[in-house]
Amino acid sequence: xxxxxxxxxxxxxxxxxxxxxxxxxxxxxxxxxxxxxxxxxxxxxxxxxxxxxxxxxxxxxxxxxxxxxxxxxxxxxxxxxxxxxxxxxxxxxxxxxxxxxxxxxxxxxxxxxxxxxxxxxxxxxxxxxxxxxxxxxxxxxxxxxxxxxxxxxxxxxxxxxxxxxxxxxxxxxxxxxxxxxxxxxxxxxxxxxxxxxxxxxxxxxxxxxxxxxxxxxxxxxxxxxxxxxxxxxxxxxxxxxxxxxxxxxxxxxxxxxxxxxxxxxxxxxxxxxxxxxxxxxxxxxxxxxxxxxxxxxxxxxxxxxxxxxxxxxxxxxxxxxxxxxxxxxxxxxxxxxxxxxxxxxxxxxxxxxxxxxxxxxxxxxxxxxxxxxxxxxxxxxxxxxxxxxxxxxxxxxxxxxxxxxxxxxxxxxxxxxxxxxxxxxxxxxxxxxxxxxxxxxxxxxxxxxxxxxxxxxxxxxxxxxxxxxxxxxxxxxxxxxxxxxxxxxxxxxxxxxxxxxxxxxxxxxxxxxxxxx
Amino acid sequence: xxxxxxxxxxxxxxxxxxxxxxxxxxxxxxxxxxxxxxxxxxxxxxxxxxxxxxxxxxxxxxxxxxxxxxxxxxxxxxxxxxxxxxxxxxxxxxxxxxxxxxxxxxxxxxxxxxxxxxxxxxxxxxxxxxxxxxxxxxxxxxxxxxxxxxxxxxxxxxxxxxxxxx
Numbered sequence: 001x002x003x004x005x006x007x008x009x010x011x012x013x014x015x016x017x018x019x020x021x022x023x024x025x026x027x028x029x030x031x032x033x034x035x036x037x038x039x040x041x042x043x044x045x046x047x048x049x050x051x052x053x054x055x056x057x058x059x060x061x062x063x064x065x066x067x068x069x070x071x072x073x074x075x076x077x078x079x080x081x082x083x084x085x086x087x088x089x090x091x092x093x094x095x096x097x098x099x100x101x102x103x104x105x106x107x108x109x110x111x112x113x114x115x116x117x118x119x120x121x122x123x124x125x126x127x128x129x130x131x132x133x134x135x136x137x138x139x140x141x142x143x144x145x146x147x148x149x150x151x152x153x154x155x156x157x158x159x160x161x162x163x164x165x166x167x168x169x170x171x172x173x174x175x176x177x178x179x180x181x182x183x184x185x186x187x188x189x190x191x192x193x194x195x196x197x198x199x200x201x202x203x204x205x206x207x208x209x210x211x212x213x214x215x216x217x218x219x220x221x222x223x224x225x226x227x228x229x230x231x232x233x234x235x236x237x238x239x240x241x242x243x244x245x246x247x248x249x250x251x252x253x254x255x256x257x258x259x260x261x262x263x264x265x266x267x268x269x270x271x272x273x274x275x276x277x278x279x280x281x282x283x284x285x286x287x288x289x290x291x292x293x294x295x296x297x298x299x300x301x302x303x304x305x306x307x308x309x310x311x312x313x314x315x316x317x318x319x320x321x322x323x324x325x326x327x328x329x330x331x332x333x334x335x336x337x338x339x340x341x342x343x344x345x346x347x348x349x350x351x352x353x354x355x356x357x358x359x360x361x362x363x364x365x366x367x368x369x370x371x372x373x374x375x376x377x378x379x380x381x382x383x384x385x386x387x388x389x390x391x392x393x394x395x396x397x398x399x400x401x402x403x404x405x406x407x408x409x410x411x412x413x414x415x416x417x418x419x420x421x422x423x424x425x426x427x428x429x430x431x432x433x434x435x436x437x438x439x440x441x442x443x444x445x446x447x448x449x450x451x452x453x454x455x456x457x458x459x460x461x462x463x464x465x466x467x468x469x470x471x472x473x474x475x476x477x478x479x480x481x482x483x484x485x486x487x488x489x490x491x492x493x494x495x496x497x498x499x500x501x502x503x504x505x506x507x508x509x510x511x512x513x514x515x516x517x
Numbered sequence: 518x519x520x521x522x523x524x525x526x527x528x529x530x531x532x533x534x535x536x537x538x539x540x541x542x543x544x545x546x547x548x549x550x551x552x553x554x555x556x557x558x559x560x561x562x563x564x565x566x567x568x569x570x571x572x573x574x575x576x577x578x579x580x581x582x583x584x585x586x587x588x589x590x591x592x593x594x595x596x597x598x599x600x601x602x603x604x605x606x607x608x609x610x611x612x613x614x615x616x617x618x619x620x621x622x623x624x625x626x627x628x629x630x631x632x633x634x635x636x637x638x639x640x641x642x643x644x645x646x647x648x649x650x651x652x653x654x655x656x657x658x659x660x661x662x663x664x665x666x667x668x669x670x671x672x673x674x675x676x677x678x679x680x681x682x683x
Contacts, residue, residue: 012655015667047654184649186610192651224557224594225606225650227663262550263557265592268648282552284591300549343653344615350654372616381611385648417612417653431614435648441591 002035003081004056008111010043010196011228012189018051020069025053028072034081042197044111045351046098054093057083063090098348098367103329105337106314107190107353110197115232118239121200127245129316133208134253138168141212145315147323149335153190154180154271154308155383155412155488157334157401160315163305166295167213170303175215177206178280178299178306181222181229182264182271185384187343187415191309193351195222195229198313199236203259205312207250208319209305210257218259219299221276224266233261268385268439272487273306275441286441287487308413310339329355334400344381344417345371354399361395364418375420379504381428383412385435386492388499389419389428408499410492425504429497430458436493447490450481454497461508471508475501527576530569537562538570542577552578552588556595565596593645601636601643603681606660609646612653617670621657624671628678641682 007022008014022038029036046052052065062083064075071088078086090096104110113120121127133141146161167175179202183191194202206218222230237259240246248256262280264270270279274288277299298304314336318326327335334356340363342349347369364370364380371377379389388409390397397407404411419428433454440447457474461467478494485491500507541558545551555574559566566589575582589595607622629637629644636643652658655667659674666677 011665012652012667015652015655015658015665045654050655183651186649187612187653188649189651189653223651225647225660228665262553264594265553265556266594266647267592279553280550282550282588284587286591341653343612343656349656385611415612415653417615419615423615428611428614431611439648 002037004037004039005081006039006041006054006056006061008043008051008053009040009115009228009232010050010111011192011226012047013043013050013052014228016050016066017068021051021053021067021072024069024072028076032076034076036081039114040116041113042110042115043193043351044093044099045107045193046096046348047350048348049090055080055083059083059092061093063093063096064088065090098350098352102353103337103355104353105317105326105329106201106310107194107198107339107351108317109201110193113198115197115199116235116239118200118236118243118245121198125320126200126316127204129319130204130207130211130245130251132319133211134251138212138214141208141319142168144319144323145212148318148326149323149330149333150311150314150318150326151334151401152308153310153314153338153413155185155410157411160307160311163295163307164209164212166293167215167298167303167305170296172303174217174300174302175213176299176302176304177209177213177215177218178277178304179206179218179220179312180271180273180276180306180308181220181226182276183223183226183309183413184268184271185386185413185415187381187384187417188341188413189343190339190341190351190414192226192229194309194313195226196232199232200240201313201316202233202309203236203240203246205315206259207246207257208315209307209312211250211255213303213305215303215305216256216258218257219280220259220261221264221270221280222261223264223270230261230263237261267441268435269441269487269489272489275487276306277304284441286443289486310413331355331357331398332400332402334402338399338411338414340399340414340416342368342416342418345373345377345420346418347372356398356400358399359396360390360399360416363399363416364395368416368418371418371420373420373422375422377418378421378423379419379425381417381419381496382415383410384415385432386410386488386495387412387415388495389425389503390499391503408495408502410495425500425507426458426462429500430455430462432493432496433458436489440489444484444486444490446481446484447486447493450477450485450490451493453477454481454494458497467508471501527572528569530573531567534563534567534570535573538573539577542574546577552580552585553592556589556592560595565599568597601640603641603661604643604645606645606647606650608648608650608652608656608658610649610653612649613657616656618657621669621671621674625674628671628675 049065054061078084142164150160151157270285275285279285294304339353436451442448461470575585650658
């Protein structure tokens with residue numbers, strides 16, 4: 001009987017040599033006349049162990065990692081095909097504490113199933129949410145999503161059900177569902193993991209959104225930096241079409257829903273929803289004024305539901321197990337689970353999906369194991385390049401949308417980037433302004449000009465030139481950008497800058513003193 | 518966007534560019550919001566979007582040349598000049614910074630003797646900055662022609678370079 005070996009095709013695993021591992025296993029198996037079936041799964045999200053391979057045994061799936069191609073002969077020698085002992089062995093995957101202690105709802109299949117296999121998806125509970133939705137009216141589906149408390153996981157945390165209800169109530173012959181897969185925040189990779197590891201769940205979530213609001217066409221706007229996700233999504237869409245899950249007659253319901261992947265052009269701003277819609281229409285990705293809301297006048301002027309990948313991928317389980325099941329996870333107004341992405345200087349970076357309520361310390365010290373460099377943590381940036389730098393003294397902040405706002409930060413898309421004590425915070429503040437200048441769409445002045453002036457003022461402070469006066473000027477500039485920008489890019493790029501001024505002023509002072517010495 | 522004035526005569530355009538552009542526009546121009554897919558198609562075929570292609574794309578799309586130029590120049594990904602044989606996209610974003618991306622960037626620039634957006638004198642490598650490749654749990658990261666590399670160090674970069682051009 002053949003033994004199944006799982007070798008991830010996740011881009012992160014591939015970036016560490018998973019392809020060579022897969023071919024080494026296949027050729028070594030041939031050489032030893034072992035009957036091995038290699039399945040290319042997604043990543044479990046235990047990235048410090050990637051490439052993490054798993055073997056299907058009588059005790060369940062057993063993990064080995066990080067495996068390089070040259071380790072493969074010794075794995076065969078150790079009889080890894082039957083779970084044999086090896087220096088890289090971690091025992092049953094399900095018992096690894098990092099994974100076992102998580103609450104995986106949206107990510108329940110990622111790393112488990114073969115992302116190319118519809119049968120595998122169905123065997124692991126896939127398409128049960130759609131089956132339930134097909135027996136419901138649009139209003140009932142929207143009510144379920146509202147009741148679940150699901151908020152947009154892209155960053156703004158707007159209740160998904162309210163967007164859907166607005167779109168449902170808008171009257172139009174043509175409506176759209178758009179998935180924002182322009183995951184541009186540094187420190188985030190949850191969208192990519194879903195698209196590469198469980199693409200059918202996104203297709204199912206978008207189909208349910210289409211049924212709910214009466215849309216017949218969906219687009220996935222995918223960033224061009226994600227070619228692996230593009231291949232995975234396009235393969236899954238073709239399979240779903242062939243099986244009747246997409247097309248003119250979804251599952252024999254007489255309802256149509258078609259789906260297409262569109263590639264972006266490397267512009268960070270296109271993760272802003274109105275800019276994304278402009279880009280989809282074939283224009284420069286410049287943000288639109290709101291109102292009108294996209295749910296009323298969105299893509300090509302038609303009512304449009306636009307949600308992030310994780311948001312849409314969380315919909316099938318809500319429809320399958322009910323709004324209450326999802327809502328019972330979480331705390332306060334943050335319901336359900338949040339996939340947190342641990343990145344930067346950590347011993348154990350990876351994906352942790354858990355109900356809201358863990359503290360930042362639980363994540364970076366517990367799961368993350370502290371810094372990879374072994375030095376003390378100095379700061380943690382949460383929520384991407386527009387998120388505040390949180391000092392180590394605030395690590396007890398709970399993962400909760402409102403709690404983060406209270407400390408001047410934001411959870412955003414759930415990216416957590418850890419820095420050790422060698423970081424130069426003045427350089428990080430300058431980078432935040434520089435990034436805003438590079439990526440500004442140019443439509444509004446505070447963002448377009450303010451970001452460039454911000455870089456200049458920080459350079460003057462660092463050079464020790466009229467430090468106090470320039471610091472006042474920098475704070476004033478930040479307030480102008482926050483109050484006067486059209487969208488979150490100019491409106492939030494000052495957050496990391498202000499957090500450096502508030503929590504790490506010594507880094508500016510130190511540089512100035514050096515200049516004066 | 519405004520409809521372009523009907524221009525009977527297009528500026529001279531090299532034959533291989535004309536053929537490549539028309540193949541792409543014939544295939545894609547009727548899809549809604551076709552301009553980005555068309556620009557991707559042209560760049561996939563030619564390696565860049567030549568200036569000479571702009572009037573033809575504009576005519577096929579019923580747009581002004583300014584519209585097409587505006588879209589090409591808005592997006593970092595579209596190139597207006599040919600790249601080197603290999604394009605290295607090096608991540609500059611925060612997670613990679615926390616793991617030594619600044620040192621790696623300085624090393625690569627010195628080693629290839631080019632700055633960002635430049636191509637080596639022998640036409641072998643172009644270096645581009647990128648702001649996140651989604652490989653933040655394996656920082657620092659770079660991508661070479663769609664192939665992602667994680668946990669890069671100056672040593673690993675040199676080893677890769679030597680394997681590329683022995």
